[in-house]
Amino acid sequence: MDWTLEVVVLPVSDIDRAIDFYRDKVGFALDHNTTNEHMHVAQLTPRGSGCSIVIGDLPAQKEMAPGSMRGLQLVVADARAAREELISRGVEASEVTVFDERDGGTFFGFSDPDGNTWAVQELKVRAEKPLIPAEARGRFGAE
Incomplete structure (x- = not known):
């Protein structure tokens, strides 16, 4: 069985600001942004990724302090080129740092407006x- x-x-303090950051500045696709009388939840996915981030105001999403996620990793x-695109x-x-000359040993990082941190690996x-x-x-199988 696959898992x-x-x-x-991702814990954030302002859902709309986080959507603007991840969609407009980082370049994630906004899969949905659902608002009703019970909730506000959004899902964003990096291009080429099978994993998304979800931000919102449901009780389980409020259990973590905004900005408390550390070292989420993108590849x-x-x-x-990725760093220049973000800048x-x-x-x-x-700055880009090379820890090891072999493929996979080059990294840089960034933070969102709340302080959640990301590592970007080449x-x-x-x-x-x-x-x-x-x-x-x-x-649904198409980008």
């Missing part, structure tokens, strides 16, 4: 072999 991690709850084929959209990002192999093939992406 797949598909959602991470890109080119760390320098061009107004995201403050650390895996050059993802350029030729994406984790999720393009034809299998998206909620």
Whole structure:
């Protein structure tokens, strides 16, 4: 039996500000933004990822303090290009650091407006072999 991690709850203080940050500055796709008299919940997914972040105001989502997530990790084929893309959209990002010359040893980081932190790892192999093939992406098999 496969067990797949598909959602991470991210604690934020302002849902709309977080949507703007992750959609407009980081480039995640906004899968849904549901508001009714009981809740406000949004799901955003990085392009090429099988795992999304969910932000909202349901009781379980309020159990963590905004900004308390540390070291969530994204993977890109080119760390320098990814960093430049984020900086061009107004995201403050650390310098690229090479811990190991082998593929997978290059990183940089950034934080969201609440202080949740992200590590971005370079895996050059993802350029030729994406984790999720393009034809299998998206909620219904298309990106």
